[in-house]
Amino acid sequence: MTQPGFWDQPERAQTIVQKKKMCVQVVEPIDALQRLVEDGRTLVELGADDPTAVEADLEQVHAQITAGLDRLEFQLMLGGEHDHRNAIVTLQAGAGGVDASDWAEMMLRMYIKWAAKHDYEVEESDFQAAEEAGIKSATIVVKGPYAYGRLKAEQGVHRLVRISPFDGQARRQTSFASVEVVPELDDDLAVEIRKEDLKVDTFRSSGAGGQHVNKTESAIRITHIPSGIVVACQAERSQHKNRESAMKTLRSKLYQLELAKREAELAKFYGDRGSISWGNQIRSYVLQPYQMCKDLRTDVETSDVQGVLDGDLDPYIEGYLKQRKEAAKK
Secondary structure (H helix, E strand, C coil): CCCCCHHHCHHHHHHHHHHHHHHHHHHHHHHHHHHHHHHHHHHHHHCCCCHHHCHHHHHHHHHHHHHHHHHHHHHHHCCCCCCCCCEEEEEEECCCHHHHHHHHHHHHHHHHHHHHHCCCEEEEEEEEECCCCCEEEEEEEEECCCHHHHHHHHCEEEEEEEECCCCCCCCEEEEEEEEEEEECCCCCCCCCCCHHHEEEEEECCCCCCCHHHHHCCCEEEEEECCCCEEEEECCCCCHHHHHHHHHHHHHHHHHHHHHHCCCHHHHHHHHCCCCCCCCCEEEEEECCCCCEEEECCCCCEECCHHHHHCCCCHHHHHHHHHHHHHHHHC
């Protein structure tokens, strides 16, 4: 990175910067633990004659070492082939009418807030607004070290129970939204995509953008006919750039589909996802008649539902990864 002309090739430079960030995430916690151990040894030497003088400091160092080891243990859970990559997250409103569309948008906000807490960059790839409120679907790319390794825990159907703000009689409403997460793969990944298998549609982008949005069909929707996978992108002003982004997403999803043939869990997800409705949820968010957010796979739960909706997802992610780790041992 210190070589002259490093930034002359921005894409190559960004790739190297990302690699450095991943290395730092491994090296720095270990270095910090080593320093804490040395601090502990120094305190033990200082307290040889009067242990009570250093007892409080030793307890503090011990707590810091324990917390550091817990973080390293969590890092070891992110050892999948693609865990270190960026994540492509697609949200889709399910059963529940307007409430489901609003719920999907609430979830989009939740993941954006979670990403901000981890200093991840979020890039919007596609956004389809619903007619009355909320969204029909949205796709974002969460960029940062191990974004996919963490967010893969969120894949599935999410259920919300609350008093509907769209019901004049203030009745309780249950609504659903689904989350699909795939890793953002490199352009040189060997995935065969035949032109005759693709249906490409162009349309005008929605949302802000001025006259360009209203006069040009720059947005792209690509349907992979054999698999039924549909991807769309309208984030860029250029149709060419939107096509590149959509093809990258399609390539990632097709790669996951190939892996699904070998992995039972993913095979279930892609082969028979079921409807985005009752009986398929992985997590329930209950706002009425009580406050509870519970993951039905791991039994991790909290009464601080608002905190979860504000991006406090780490306990659920860690619970899922620990469960996967234990299952792999059996």
